Amino acid sequence: MVDNKVKEGENILIYASKGKNWLVKATHGAKVHTHLGYIELSEVIGKEYGEVFETNLGAKMAVLRPYLIDYVMKSSRTTQIVYPKDVGLIILETGLSPGATVIEAGTGSGALTTALANFVRPDGHVFTYEMRPEFIEVAEKNLKRSSLRDFVTIKNKDASMGFDEKDVDIAVIDVGDPWRLASPAYNALKGGGAIAAILPTVNQAEKLAIELHKLGFINVHTVELLLRNIEVREGMSRPSTRMIAHTAYLMFARKTILKS
Numbered sequence: 001m002v003d004n005k006v007k008e009g010e011n012i013l014i015y016a017s018k019g020k021n022w023l024v025k026a027t028h029g030a031k032v033h034t035h036l037g038y039i040e041l042s043e044v045i046g047k048e049y050g051e052v053f054e055t056n057l058g059a060k061m062a063v064l065r066p067y068l069i070d071y072v073m074k075s076s077r078t079t080q081i082v083y084p085k086d087v088g089l090i091i092l093e094t095g096l097s098p099g100a101t102v103i104e105a106g107t108g109s110g111a112l113t114t115a116l117a118n119f120v121r122p123d124g125h126v127f128t129y130e131m132r133p134e135f136i137e138v139a140e141k142n143l144k145r146s147s148l149r150d151f152v153t154i155k156n157k158d159a160s161m162g163f164d165e166k167d168v169d170i171a172v173i174d175v176g177d178p179w180r181l182a183s184p185a186y187n188a189l190k191g192g193g194a195i196a197a198i199l200p201t202v203n204q205a206e207k208l209a210i211e212l213h214k215l216g217f218i219n220v221h222t223v224e225l226l227l228r229n230i231e232v233r234e235g236m237s238r239p240s241t242r243m244i245a246h247t248a249y250l251m252f253a254r255k256t257i258l259k260s
């Protein structure tokens, strides 16, 4: 049976409430300062996951194991990141699964890379392309924190010049001019392989769809996911008044090959 106790060096989530939680490394001698007082991490090491404890000011907190969603949302950010609601559909629409080979452009903060790496392991791999070295540093840091670095190769290259990999299962595109990557992605994908693109604007979607059809992709379809939080309280439950109204359109397609 797996020991369910916090060990020194593990990443832990200190949970105060849904909107307030901290992802930290359990380190003897370290403190986490919060608006509700501080926590001595030495006191958390050895506690059982799920256990409730108090800050120096008596505020109650719980210690949890971080999940993938925590790593994605708490990525250090140099760019806009792909949100969990969009990541979920990308996984299903592309058939992302253990053993898959994935190419990605661009890496940005590595939030989506983190999710892709999580699902290809242990035998698959993500090859991610990023033009700006300063973004790569941050993405690397994020991937190391989630212990997924080994499943990713980061290339400081312009993906519009072509991907080095061939016969890949999945291509994921999150750049400003995605239509320029349609042909490089087509050339790298195996027959039947899936492409997914994250597109903040309608203009990007139109231009990319035209390219995908020209190249012979099929099942080209585009969606937008709207996520609305519901505040559930006895006798007064209702949707939250505020929401993130737009993240990106998602376009998906599959590669076909015409044999002459």
Ligand SMILES: C[S@@+](CC[C@H](N)C(=O)[O-])C[C@H]1O[C@@H](n2cnc3c(N)ncnc32)[C@H](O)[C@@H]1O
Pocket (backbone or CB within 6 Å): 079, 080, 081, 082, 105, 106, 107, 108, 109, 110, 111, 112, 113, 129, 130, 131, 132, 135, 157, 158, 159, 160, 174, 175, 176, 177
């Ligand atoms: C919106 S960010 C990607 C965010 C990322 N999906 C995440 O979740 O953190 C877009 C990134 O693509 C990079 N980029 C743009 N064009 C590129 C290209 N042709 N090849 C490689 N990277 C590119 C940019 O430098 C930028 O970092």
